[in-house]
Amino acid sequence: MSTIKVAVLVGSLRKASINKRLARAVERLAPKEFAFGHVRIDNLPLYDQDFDADYPAEAKRLKREIEAADALLFVTPEYNRGVPGVLKNALDIASRPWGTNSFAGKPGAVIGASIGATGSALAQQHLRNSLVFLDVATLAQPEVFVQFKDDGLIDAEGHVANEGTQKFLQGFVDRYAAWVKQHLK
Template sequence: MSTIKVAVLVGSLRRASINLRLAKAVGRLAPKEFVFEHIRIDNLPLYNQDFDADYPAEARRLKQEIEGADALLFVTPEYNRGIPGVLKNALDIASRPWGTNSFAGKPGAVIGASIGSTGSALAQQHLRNVLAYLDVAMLAQPEVYVQFKDDGLIDAEGHVANEGTQKFLQTFMDRYVAWVKRHT
């Protein structure tokens, strides 16, 4: 079977990010033909329409990596009831200039983690609204809002300590794989 390349965008830059751990955990649950490539977004310039005619190198790199992917996975924390600025900036860069939206037509999904009781539900809804406009075919169910009550739920390599969480994430991954295969 051919390889399916998934571009993973994690909206947290923190070294010990629980969302990065979540991204690694779901990646470990995917079949071998799915290759998860974490896309760097921490070194992007702030989007400015002035450079639409001549994109900076890092912005061109981001667009090329998104365009080279077969599918998308967004893993977001929630900052002030919305998506982090660094993630929104990456979305703006990769979808511009007008007519060159690198996300268009790709299948995707949104998941996220938080220490709060609602996981990252509001940020995910905010992100889904943006991605709908960017023409990303979004997996609707299951929604994945992981609450990190303790630091040991998922380790830095993506090993899940809780059996129930492991099963839930596997259910998500199974649905995501089917969704991506249906749209690629």
């Protein structure tokens, strides 16, 4: 089978982000034909409709990277019960100007981690609302809300320390891989 390119958008900019670690864990558990590329979103200008006629270079780069992907993986923390501004800004930029939505028709999934008891459930629902409008076929189940109670749950390379967490994430990855393949037929 040919390579399936997945654009990964992590909504946390923090160097030691638990969401980056969660993304790495998913990557490690995925089938070999899946190639994950983290899309840089920290250097984007704030979306402004004034540049719809002539997008800045970084905004054009973002759109190209999304368009080159076969599938999407959104990994988000929860900030004040919602999606981090940097991730929402990336959605706005890559979906504009009108008629040039780079996300349209791609299969995707939303997962996230937090130190809070609900993982990132509210941010994920907030993000799913936007993705429906952006025409992303989003995997509904299983939902992945990872609570990081201790810093050693997933290391920087994506190794999962807890067997139950690894089994749960493998179940998600297996379903996500099948979802993506189903939509690429």
